[in-house]
Amino acid sequence: MPEHPAHVAPRGPRRIAHVLVDSPLPQLDRLFDYVVPPELADEAAPGVRVKVPLRSAGRVIQGFIVALGEEADEERALSEIDTVVSAAAVLPDRLYRLARAVADRAAGSANDVLRLAVPRRMVRAEKAWLAQTTSASAEEAPMEASSLERARDILGEYPGLDDALEASGRVALDARPGVSGSVPAWASLLAAAAVARLARGESAVIAVPDHRDLARLEAALAELAPAESVVRLDAELPAQERYANYLRTLDEAPVIAIGNRSVVYAPVTRLGLLALWDDGDSLFDEPLAPYVHARDAALVRQSLEGGALVFCGHSRSSDVQRLVEIGFLTEPAPARRVTPKIVLGAPQDTPATGRIPSAAFRSAREAIASGPVLVQVARPGYAPTLVCGECRAPARCAHCGGPLFAPARGATPTCAWCARDARGWQCSQCEATTVRLASSGSERTADELGRAFAGVRVVVADGAHPVETVDGSPALVIATRGAEPVAEGGYRAVLLLDGDRMLQAPDLRIGESCLRWWSNAAALAAPGAPVHLVAVTGPVARALATWSQPAYARGELLERAPLKMPPAVRIARIEGDAPQVDEALVRLGADAPRLAPDAVIGPVPAPEVSGRKRARALVRFEYALGPAVAASLRASVVAAAVSSRARRVRGPAEPGRSRPPANTLSVRLDVADPEL
DNA sequence: AGCACGCCGACT
DNA sequence: GTCGGCGTGCTC
Secondary structure: OOOOOOOOOOOOOEEEEEEEEOOOOHHHOOEEEEEOOHHHOOOOOOOEEEEEEOOOOOOEEEEEEEEEEEEOOOOOOOOEOOEEEEEEEOOOHHHHHHHHHHHHHOOOOHHHHHHHHOOOOOHHHHHHHHHHHHHOOOOOOOOOHHHHHHHHHHHOOOOOHHHHHHOOOEEEEEOOOOEEOOEEHHHHHHHHHHHHHHOOOOEEEEEOOOHHHHHHHHHHHHHHOOHHHEEEEOOOOOHHHHHHHHHHHHOOOOOEEEEOHHHHHOOOOOEEEEEEEOOOOHHHOOOOOOOOOHHHHHHHHHHHHOOEEEEEEOOOOHHHHHHHHOOOOEOOOOOOOOOOEEEEOOOOOOEEEOOEEHHHHHHHHHHOOOOEEEEEEOOOOOEOOEEEOOOOOEOEOOOOOOEEEEOOOOOOOEEOOOOOEOOOOOOOOOOOOOEEEOOOOHHHHHHHHHHHOOOOOEEEEOOOOOOOEEOOOOEEEEEEOOOOOEEOOOEOEEEEOOHHHHHOOOOOOHHHHHHHHHHHHHOOEOOOOEEEEOOOOOHHHHHHHOOOHHHHHHHHHHHHHHHOOOOOOEEEEEEEEHHHHHHHHHHHHHHOOOOOOOOEEEEEEEEEEOOEEEEEEEEEEOHHHHHHHHHHHHHHHHHHHHHOOHHHHHOOOOOOOOOOOOOOEEEEEOOOOOOO
16 A cells, blocks of 8 residues: 555545547647546546547647556656537547548558548537437348349349358459449448348448449449448548548447548448448549558458458459459359440441441441440540641640640640640741641541431530430530440440540550440440440450450469569568668668568658758568568557657748648558659 | 756856 | 757657
């Protein structure tokens, strides 16, 4: 029994709150302990927002109580919690653990992950939620027996899938091509999987790349799931609704949460299914720190919370294929293989009009009598690139040197950078004054085909003019890749036009991307409708023609392994003040001695920031070394942030100019384009 | 980020 | 003998 001085009243153990403070500083990315004062004891529960004193960032800072504890009174000096912001427990323990694990994997801060997961607080929505949870909580939405039966029918197309899902399996699922009504088959499949989990009282989370896919998934769920159980979580929602929906996922009653990349963090209760549609889409690549791809976040989450994990697509990303090959994912096969009818243009097939071979043209002409025909092109606009009419050099803006394009038929060339029109243009190479259209955009294709198919309705769909669906009546639908509308009953013919141009992009993954774009467009065809891939030969064309996307992904992986390119290995990029980059590499050598001798590329000089010499390096590492590499790089980031007095050197040098990054060392894991 | 602590030069 | 420069380190 410890002695107490007479003037201090002996007290029992005190309540302690472990608090995650909301600060961007990497050195504060850990839990801080505070005393819970007796008057806050009722409200200070795990998950609530609090304000706490911290010797920085003003006097008080926002944070979340992550957990509570007790300890003897006199062990150490602690500050008290200042305020409980609201009694709403909006950060459940499972979400904190997920954020922590995802941040650790990416050498980032838990706060940065939580910023993606927890929408901005809206007091009105929060009050409504608090009132509702206390009165009518945990009421389960009734599920119609016929819906569940339909869901089971759909899942039955893949013998073994239901078992795999029940056993919290992890699967790579090749979606059946086709549409029923205006709903693509993939959307019905994922909706059915979600409904099957919901029927067992478990939640589902489904992430899709963009809002058009979200609308399709929503349509599929409308046919199968109780409306009260489907919760949209995406950035397009009004702030109040978004926060209300977030709070809804915290309820005891299971939900189907759908949205774009960050929905993978939705903190639903009893996660039974976590699914990604079309994981090869670059929209799943998170552009905010710590830059974690939704696929990786999903992998981390499934390892923590269990439940089934599904990567579904018409094509196979090399990343998912890697997981298949190491035995992490299984591939449930469909009972009946359904493939679109792909027609590769014969080399001797001469174009009847413009860039369309005669066979494809005939095919379109026959099909258009009975319904819509899809024409996929690479780029929007009229003529996206212009060249000199004489010497064929790219036409450049006289003012800024930017590339010129033609906004419409016969229009004056315009600069793509500065938007000036190039009246009186003259070639800088040969002084000619005429330009030539070097490429066709969707508008020009629509123009040309509209004349060839006189009297037919023409629909143009691209990023700027999105079209969700078209009906089943005859129409020419010209769409840029990725923007294809769904046609009711499927397209009667599909023409994939600019394949050769698309394949030429200087991108490590261009083959994979093209196969994805083409497969997704082909999947919109009606059963038996011809899909013409024009002017492309080689492995990607063969993979499409034989509908063997997994085999193509496998080939990609085999090619990249000896080159040490992702996803065969992981790659980290380190950038910062030259001495700190050097220091980080030294530390890495000590922390991860099993790194290959050629793991580090660089460092090379990077552009100076306010007069400081900067450097950049890449590190290639095996997946097994991930934890060691991430921890080491994180330690370097913290060390650099703590010791950095660089910003003081800056002083009065530049008044209002853009300030250099707060951290003098920045680290990014799993870079998509491994360029120094 | 901010703010306190601490160890050398100029001061009433 | 004291005030205050900013370099260094930490934040419950």
